[in-house]
Amino acid sequence: MPAAPDAEAAPRGGTGSTVTTAVPARLDRLPWSRWHWTIVIGLGTVWILDGLEVTVVGNIAGRLSEDGSGLAITSAQVTGLAAALYVAGACSGALFFGRLTDLFGRKKLFMVTLVVYLAATALTALSFQSWWFFVFRFLTGFGIGGEYAAINSAIDELIPATYRGRVDLIINGSFWLGAVGGSLLSIVALDTDLFPADVGWRLTFALGVVLGLVILLVRRNVPESPRWLFIHGRGEEAERLVETAEAEVRAEHGGGELPAPQGEITIHQRTSIGFLTIARTVFTVYPRRAVLGLSLFIGQAFLYNAITFGFGAILTTFYDVPAAETGYYFAVIAACNFLGPLALGKLFDTVGRRTMITSTYVLSGLLLFATAALFDRGSLTAVTLTACWSVVLFVASAGASSAYLTVSEIFPMETRAMAIAFFYAVGTAAGGISGPLLFAELTDTGKVADTVLAFQVGAGLMCAAGLVAAVFAVRAERKSLEEVARPLSAASS
Template sequence: MSITAPRPGTVTTAIPARLDRLPWSRWHWTIVIGLGTVWILDGLEVTVVGNIASRLSEPGSGLAISSSQVTGLAAALYVAGACSGALFWGRLTDRFGRKKLFMITLAVYLGATALTAVSFNSWWFFLFRFLTGFGIGGEYAAINSAIDELIPAQFRGRVDLIINGSFWVGAVGGALLSIIALNTAILPKDVGWRLTFALGVVLGLVILLVRRHVPESPRWLLIHGREQEAEQVVSGIEQRIEEERGERLPEPEGTITIHQRESIGFGIIARTVFHDYRRRSVLGFSLFIGQAFLYNAITFGFGAILTKFFDVPADHTGYYFAVIAIGNFMGPLLLGKLFDTVGRRVMISSTYLISGVLLFGTAWLFGQGSLSAGTLTACWCAVLFFASAGASSAYLTVSEVFPMETRAMSIAFFYAIGTAAGGISGPILFADLTGTGKVADTVLAFQIGAAVMCAAGLVAALLAVRAERRSLEDIARPLTAATTTRGAQATP
């Protein structure tokens, strides 16, 4: 038995060590597909909405709405929903469990998306854009918590990066799908955009079916006094993997003693994150703000730059965006393993600094008039190849460097900061700069994004936690932990 009970309310267990020593298996792929693929849907929907803005504003679209309302008010409401949803659902995820919440948040997301597809008035469209964001904000907290607690330590970095980077797979699909949706020779004006939302709902329902088979986090069950359920979950996983491999698993190394509690007060969570782990909070804040500024420096002016400076037809910008999105996904895909081998501090700081320096170079070349639409897109691909890996590592960082009891709320808080920074400062600063049609203003936008990204890279070089291949309990001791035999504990 891996579980003993020295006294009521206290449990000594090897379950975290048992999870971390598991080899990669088909069961882990089920986790990745069931939990991670929702970002593909998010990328598809966000891209589609941006690309079909002009169609929605046309007579005959079925909505009385302007293009600026779609990219302005509707986008702001989506951001507001995501921020508030992350904080609302994040607290519930830490309190009521990962599985219960990642089923509910996906249902909210899918329901709101389906109702967006049948919008008959602008207020209806705005309402359900907010509720769609409300659902996706909760997904970030619930999903990243569950993934980190179920994936073995030696694979956690690359899996997190690839899953968060899969947003850009959806962005590629959204860019290409919007080309079809905007083609009135294929679909009527009032049908095409509705079908894109409906397609997302169908794909989401498939994910929901797979997600039913994903178990509750055994780590969460342990802390909340449900150790027998945790034992059953882990024993079932071990049995499946042993049958798949045809051999016994190695013995786990180390145990941890937990003083079980049904809930942790918000005051304790806030004090832990912002006082006991304040250096890590500065790190998380810096990483999220840095990537938000770099991405907004490029994406808010993407279409305007191509059309105003290079005469690219508005209905062709989707092809360029698809190329950029591919570059975004290739970064986490190809660099992800290095975060587990070379290490977090080196890779996080270098991806931030390299992407910032490359954007400075792009700004200089653009200012010199040395770029065409194709070469500018190539420069953006190079910048975002590294920036995407860095941005994904921001989610990885805040999901693994804080104690178990605060994990979902920490993810939610830093996600809300990054999303708000992008959604509030982006339209105010970058859209105005890149929309003037002046080369100097666009150069300035690039330089601002690059400078903030480089600053975040320097913070990571100083403060990033060496979390590679380490158990979550070693990186940040659980608040309910009494003793452990698992090696050195991380300091705040």
């Protein structure tokens, strides 16, 4: 299978048996079916849980700090220390489980990471001291971070090349469905007419556990990645899994013959890839792609924090919106975030990656610059500012989701989960640590000029990332993953 025209040369080698397989081509030529929906539902819905987690904690901060909540903790500790520990856990979990995912397989790890999330969330609901709450916020993030590495690698290796872009974007964008649910759930759970003050906030975490258990049941039916199997010396198992998928798809589509697979690949099977080999491949063999990944993640992290981190403070400070009502505004913003990938996702497979990544990053940055200018002139109300944010994030969400798609598909299969973990960790750290520190200082002053500057910083970094994509983005649309980045284990032609 030839390398992509703009791909950089990848190292080859390995030990063990040499096999020739059409497994990647057979997976890529499958028409969409219930088999693919099982994968999407079993793996993709965890992003809804992440959105639910992040939003709920922000919304219950005030209640946790009140007398009678059952927990001696301040609002600042919830939104500051607990949020930072969640981010630290997510970064640590991504790196830890990302390495294990490449070593031991996608399925083992996406089951383990979900169990870690479930256990930590359940124990958070039982918090009786602040230290307990902090520990299990870290461990909840640890599980969620591991999910990002295990899930994105599995999804991209199982979804046909024709649909890979739109499916990946919509799945990553589903985070915002959870955010909408978290906003509305908090309003109900924190109503003391319905639940006691020390019970309602615990129920929000309990719901996350219930949803996670449902996902766990569905996820048992999701197969291991055949691509991972045949490289790691389990070629016969990979063949059986693909034959089962083909039989299910053929039966669903009337029993006719499937299109012939286009091409085979010969690989040297190996049981593991050294960490130094992974690092050398990502940063030495593919330096332009590494710069691209870092740019996309950092750009979207700062744009999102420029808006979402201080949105409540901006509405209450400049427009006198009651703090109890900011959740409604956030629900509107979150809904537009999901609609963006839903509406634009297909274009990443048809118009192409480079054009769409560049345009969504640059356009969202320019729209935020325009919003900053209108805000500076005093031309906006709470409603029209929220409308401007919604338009910006409708476009930006598709771009932000494409960052996960990009780092998942532009590096060799043996490095995929670790590459996702690394770039996710860097982007999350930038957005979850340095971003809030910067934007909190700017938005808390109550000065229009400082808030305008926060918008401009996020917009500028988003535009800069878009320009990097214009030069470095890889034309991966409708191409096999092996064509975009040749496996390290591939035999020489």
